[in-house]
Amino acid sequence: xxxxxxxxxxxxxxxxxxxxxxxxxxxxxxxxxxxxxxxxxxxxxxxxxxxxxxxxxxxxxxxxxxxxxxxxxxxxxxxxxxxxxxxxxxxxxxxxxxxxxxxxxxxxxxxxxxxxxxxxxxxxxxxxxxxxxxxxxxxxxxxxxxxxxxxxxxxxxxxxxxxxxxxxxxxxxxxxxxxxxxxxxxxxxxxxxxxxxxxxxxxxxxxxxxxxxxxxxxxxxxxxxxxxxxxxxxxxxxxxxxxxxxxxxxxxxxxxxxxxxxxxxxxxxxxxxxxxxxxxxxxxxxxxxxxxxxxxxxxxxxxxxxxxxxxxxxxxxxxxxxxxxxxxxxxxxxxxxxxxxxxxxxxxxxxxxxxxxxxxxxxxxxxxxxxxxxxxxxxxxxxxxxxxxxxxxxxxxxxxxxxxxxxxxxxxxxxxxxxxxxxxxxxxxxxxxxxxxxxxxxxxxxxxxxxxxxxxxxxxxxxxxxxxxxxxxxxxxxxxxxxxxxxxxxxxxxxxxxxxxxxx
Amino acid sequence: xxxxxxxxxxxxxxxxxxxxxxxxxxxxxxxxxxxxxxxxxxxxxxxxxxxxxxxxxxxxxxxxxxxxxxxxxxxxxxxxxxxxxxxxxxxxxxxxxxxxxxxxxxxxxxxxxxxxxxxxxxxxxxxxxxxxxxxxxxxxxxxxxxxxxxxxxxxxxxxxxxxxxxxxxxxxxxxxxxxxxxxxxxxxxxxxxxxxxxxxxxxxxxxxxxxxxxxxxxxxxxxxxxxxxxxxxxxxxxxxxxxxxxxxxxxxxxxxxxxxxxxxxxxxxxxxxxxxxxxxxxxxxxxxxxxxxxxxxxxxxxxxxxxxxxxxxxxxxxxxxxxxx
Numbered sequence: 001x002x003x004x005x006x007x008x009x010x011x012x013x014x015x016x017x018x019x020x021x022x023x024x025x026x027x028x029x030x031x032x033x034x035x036x037x038x039x040x041x042x043x044x045x046x047x048x049x050x051x052x053x054x055x056x057x058x059x060x061x062x063x064x065x066x067x068x069x070x071x072x073x074x075x076x077x078x079x080x081x082x083x084x085x086x087x088x089x090x091x092x093x094x095x096x097x098x099x100x101x102x103x104x105x106x107x108x109x110x111x112x113x114x115x116x117x118x119x120x121x122x123x124x125x126x127x128x129x130x131x132x133x134x135x136x137x138x139x140x141x142x143x144x145x146x147x148x149x150x151x152x153x154x155x156x157x158x159x160x161x162x163x164x165x166x167x168x169x170x171x172x173x174x175x176x177x178x179x180x181x182x183x184x185x186x187x188x189x190x191x192x193x194x195x196x197x198x199x200x201x202x203x204x205x206x207x208x209x210x211x212x213x214x215x216x217x218x219x220x221x222x223x224x225x226x227x228x229x230x231x232x233x234x235x236x237x238x239x240x241x242x243x244x245x246x247x248x249x250x251x252x253x254x255x256x257x258x259x260x261x262x263x264x265x266x267x268x269x270x271x272x273x274x275x276x277x278x279x280x281x282x283x284x285x286x287x288x289x290x291x292x293x294x295x296x297x298x299x300x301x302x303x304x305x306x307x308x309x310x311x312x313x314x315x316x317x318x319x320x321x322x323x324x325x326x327x328x329x330x331x332x333x334x335x336x337x338x339x340x341x342x343x344x345x346x347x348x349x350x351x352x353x354x355x356x357x358x359x360x361x362x363x364x365x366x367x368x369x370x371x372x373x374x375x376x377x378x379x380x381x382x383x384x385x386x387x388x389x390x391x392x393x394x395x396x397x398x399x400x401x402x403x404x405x406x407x408x409x410x411x412x413x414x415x416x417x418x419x420x421x422x423x424x425x426x427x428x429x430x431x432x433x434x435x436x437x438x439x440x441x442x443x444x445x446x447x448x449x450x451x452x453x454x455x456x457x458x459x460x461x462x463x464x465x466x467x468x469x470x471x472x473x474x475x476x477x478x479x480x481x482x483x484x485x486x487x488x489x490x491x492x493x494x495x496x497x498x499x500x501x502x503x504x
Numbered sequence: 505x506x507x508x509x510x511x512x513x514x515x516x517x518x519x520x521x522x523x524x525x526x527x528x529x530x531x532x533x534x535x536x537x538x539x540x541x542x543x544x545x546x547x548x549x550x551x552x553x554x555x556x557x558x559x560x561x562x563x564x565x566x567x568x569x570x571x572x573x574x575x576x577x578x579x580x581x582x583x584x585x586x587x588x589x590x591x592x593x594x595x596x597x598x599x600x601x602x603x604x605x606x607x608x609x610x611x612x613x614x615x616x617x618x619x620x621x622x623x624x625x626x627x628x629x630x631x632x633x634x635x636x637x638x639x640x641x642x643x644x645x646x647x648x649x650x651x652x653x654x655x656x657x658x659x660x661x662x663x664x665x666x667x668x669x670x671x672x673x674x675x676x677x678x679x680x681x682x683x684x685x686x687x688x689x690x691x692x693x694x695x696x697x698x699x700x701x702x703x704x705x706x707x708x709x710x711x712x713x714x715x716x717x718x719x720x721x722x723x724x725x726x727x728x729x730x731x732x733x734x735x736x737x738x739x740x741x742x743x744x745x746x747x748x749x750x751x752x753x754x755x756x757x758x759x760x761x762x763x764x765x766x767x768x769x770x771x772x773x774x775x776x777x778x779x780x781x782x783x784x785x786x787x788x789x790x791x792x793x794x795x796x797x798x799x800x801x802x803x804x805x806x807x808x809x810x811x812x813x814x815x816x817x818x819x820x821x822x823x824x825x826x827x828x829x
Contacts, residue, residue, distance in 0.1 A: 095716040099709035099776035
């Protein structure tokens, strides 16, 4: 690793601060990037890794701080400016056009031309072939240059995206969780490609949550926690546990101070061999009065599990028993009539009908549950109002549009909607996303109350602290599998992290 | 090329449909052509081909123009109204300028400029103001139709004989309509080799990705509408070569025919995928369906019904084959 002593860093970030509405996303962050190194950025959800990358890529302007490229201070107006300065990002979601071919996509916007108007087809094919020979082959790129993107598998698309980035000849390449959608073999192929780039002296920033990968390819690591740089070191000089300790901080081994709920062994829901495109063969049991937590990094199949229990995943294979008898749930309508409720934190997509009134948003699921076709306004309102009051929803009139409420209040209306169906099982999909702390506390107090009345809850939260404080048991997800079940004294932040970061 | 092999995914049919989007349109065209020849052996005589070409040339040109708009992710529902507007303005301006050969050329120039301007207006509405194409062009089509009625409230006006004599005559032993078709095909071939065409496909196929890649998607959308406006003007001038007089109401019937021609030709209405060749075949297929009905000696009151059923079958067949992956 002596090469770090002999050359100048290609990119340095000094004292970078960034404040988003109500959140200090970056606080005095420092980063040094050297040519010919793979620099891993790690940190828990919301630690600021993505914000830092967006600052470097010109997508976000920092409030304060200095960004130097090859010793010169830079201020990027937009991603295009950063790109032409030599900084490129490989995003998880690709920027490819499905109806164009591999060659057309790789050089899109930078085609060799004749007279500036007509595309020089031969030159394009030659350039793309050379690029693929140099980098693609080692990364197991099988796609032909004339194949259409729509016909390619995800991993091949990812490689085309990387080729597209490399074609712009960047000096710094940021891989933002580029391995999240790849399997083990594909990851190792991608790493061969990254090694080839490193050998050419490119500087690479890699965001990854998989420890095995980090130690497999990284040269150095910078750990962020709550927007601050907490460690920056050579990977050869550190250990897995040390990194996790940096990520979770001092409180890692403290157990959460949650009071135990009275135990009850009655199984209200038993799902066996549940399989979807993103969940692989999961079986679980939910007990009466229990809050079952789903943990792990974001997007490991937790939401897919909840949606498939609710009948909203088309290609799901599963058998669900409710209170001991087989339940035929093929659609959300079936699920509602079996007494299930699904509440998502993604209100705009899966919950609120923005322009409709609070009343209409409230009554809608009850109608489905009771197979009602007409609304008796007065009686419906009489039964719904007390629920709004228990949840302390702040509103002027039930006829105002739901989108005129704050996020927390909207979420409370949606919770009220489902409580009105008197559900036996609540499926909560990151329900506190974007709502303020008092509203969160109200929601969890309510959950606790519902559970003592015999309802059961499956809770997925992207905030580990919330899971640890409220769940009775936690199933930790990784790549669509349950890799660990935590209960009682095992439920510490350290254990949760350790399980979440293990490779499935 | 190199040793890199293509990934064989999807069936042979779907791969071929991707590479040659007009494959199916060609098959339907040949089938209908054969049926026409069986029913009416004189169908393949030179005179008959020439008169059919003259009849369907405007639709072919319009459909070609519409294809660029559809490939870019929009749709021009005002294309027929532009035809009406150019039609009456062309007649009135040539009349006004005195009917001399110079006046005719000036009238043609003005017509092309009007078509271009109308397309530009549509492009501004969709590309820059980001209005919904269907609604925006529903509105502009009313404006264009209204202008056409204002210029010429009733069908009428006459063009000098030299105009339609030239159109029905020959240049370099080639009938003028055939010459216009050839020029159109050459122009579209050149366009499809340009950077613009790839950018158009990218914009229509995945506007977000095209934007992220740094393509000027607004300009590209505007340009595609300008092409459609120009195509409408050329088509309208061809129609004048046949009729010799103006009609403010003849255009709108073309609008949905161009859309179904585009779809018959294998171009996706969602944008980004398709071909001009397919659209030419699609428009010609619409013509073949018409002449098939005409020669079938069906009572007139059954003709629209049968025509609709054939069209539906052709469209459904295309959808069925392309979905069977």
